[in-house]
Amino acid sequence: GTGSAAAVPINADFDIAYVTPVTLGTPPQTLQLDFDSGSSDLWVFSSHLPTSQIRGQQIYAPNKSSTAKLLDGHSWSITYGDGSGSRGNVYTDNVTVGGLTVGSQAIECAQQVSSSFTTEDHIDGLVGLGFSTLNTVSPKSQLTFFDNAKSNLDSPVFTADLKYKQAGTYDFGFIDEAKYTGEITYVPVNSDPGYWTFPSSGYAVGSGNFTASSISGIADTGTSLVYLPTAIVTAYYRQVQGATNSRSYGGYVFPCASTLPTFTFGVGAARFTIPAAYLNYAPVTPGSATCFGGLQSSSGVGINIWGDVALKAAFVVFNGGNPPTIGWAAK
Numbered sequence: 001g002t003g004s005a006a007a008v009p010i011n012a013d014f015d016i017a018y019v020t021p022v023t024l025g026t027p028p029q030t031l032q033l034d035f036d037s038g039s040s041d042l043w044v045f046s047s048h049l050p051t052s053q054i055r056g057q058q059i060y061a062p063n064k065s066s067t068a069k070l071l072d073g074h075s076w077s078i079t080y081g082d083g084s085g086s087r088g089n090v091y092t093d094n095v096t097v098g099g100l101t102v103g104s105q106a107i108e109c110a111q112q113v114s115s116s117f118t119t120e121d122h123i124d125g126l127v128g129l130g131f132s133t134l135n136t137v138s139p140k141s142q143l144t145f146f147d148n149a150k151s152n153l154d155s156p157v158f159t160a161d162l163k164y165k166q167a168g169t170y171d172f173g174f175i176d177e178a179k180y181t182g183e184i185t186y187v188p189v190n191s192d193p194g195y196w197t198f199p200s201s202g203y204a205v206g207s208g209n210f211t212a213s214s215i216s217g218i219a220d221t222g223t224s225l226v227y228l229p230t231a232i233v234t235a236y237y238r239q240v241q242g243a244t245n246s247r248s249y250g251g252y253v254f255p256c257a258s259t260l261p262t263f264t265f266g267v268g269a270a271r272f273t274i275p276a277a278y279l280n281y282a283p284v285t286p287g288s289a290t291c292f293g294g295l296q297s298s299s300g301v302g303i304n305i306w307g308d309v310a311l312k313a314a315f316v317v318f319n320g321g322n323p324p325t326i327g328w329a330a331k
């Protein structure tokens with residue numbers, strides 16, 4: 001089988017996250033979920049939440065689904081890199097994404113969510129697409145939607161075609177030749193950390209020379225920006241008039257009117273260029289003349305992250321075969 005579903009930016013002004021419609025249970029309950037290759041829990045706003053923690057999100061009510069089954073004695077609790085988190089109990093039920101159905105998928109029902117989830121009314125939960133070793137359900141950890149679907153997929157892959165300020169696509173089980181140009185460059189994935197960790201071959205700032213350098217990082221659809229080693233990031237902002245690393249704003253900012261260079265990264269012999277517009281990420285507050293960069297230092301993060309700012313400059317194949325690999329193509 002295969003599946004194909006839209007990845008829609010949740011904010012019209014800047015691409016902070018993308019959501020995809022997912023139907024749960026019988027009769028179908030449709031929620032808008034953030035597909036996140038940087039984590040491995042499928043969790044949803046649910047009827048088990050205090051109403052004070054729900055502000056406009058769609059919820060999944062297992063007691064309204066004839067196919068829902070409580071996973072007795074199991075619970076989950078997750079905290080993300082940005083400090084947000086949630087926890088709750090677990091049901092299994094049918095989950096459908098773009099025509100692809102997984103029966104008895106673990107659906108982690110939130111009983112508590114942190115304030116940043118309550119205030120983000122466009123995200124009704126997450127679909128983790130990382131490796132199932134990262135799943136937080138206890139006492140028995142659960143498989144991701146992709147791992148459960150894999151044996152029924154024409155090919156054990158999913159692809160991300162994220163776009164700048166417009167809807168893109170997540171495809172499951174096939175590689176759509178119409179979505180990319182040229183060849184797909186595949187590199188090995190180290191799945192031990194549980195992320196899609198892969199080697200980049202180097203970088204260039206604007207029209208400058210390409211610096212060959214092996215950079216280990218994760219391909220993370222659930223992270224908005226790109227986080228790379230400080231040496232690379234300072235080399236980039238040296239080319240930006242008025243750029244400073246702001247403690248108060250928590251990263252590199254610059255006058256919105258500044259001309260930004262592009263940023264090119266290597267995957268094997270292939271080169272991918274992130275347009276300046278993607279790197280002029282957003283005003284620090286609505287209407288401000290100071291803008292926040294789409295490229296930031298990873299020194300505070302602990303790992304290098306190729307988030308949406310980089311992913312939307314390419315067509316990316318997450319190959320869950322044995323061994324796993326990741327493929328990058330121009331588009």
Ligand SMILES: CC(C)C[C@H](NC(=O)C[C@H](O)[C@H](CC1CCCCC1)NC(=O)CC[C@H](O)[C@H](Cc1ccccc1)NC(=O)OC(C)(C)C)C(=O)O
Nearest residue numbers: 016017036038039079080081082084120134220222223224
């Ligand atoms: C629990 C582990 C097993 C896995 C866990 N994984 C991660 O933390 C990475 C993962 O991709 C998580 C997934 C996100 C969690 C928060 C909700 C949205 C998804 N990424 C993250 O935790 C990284 C945080 C994101 O980049 C946020 C996302 C966001 C979206 C909407 C509104 C506000 C903020 N963007 C964000 O902060 O954008 C700014 C900087 C422009 C404001 C970890 O490594 O700890």
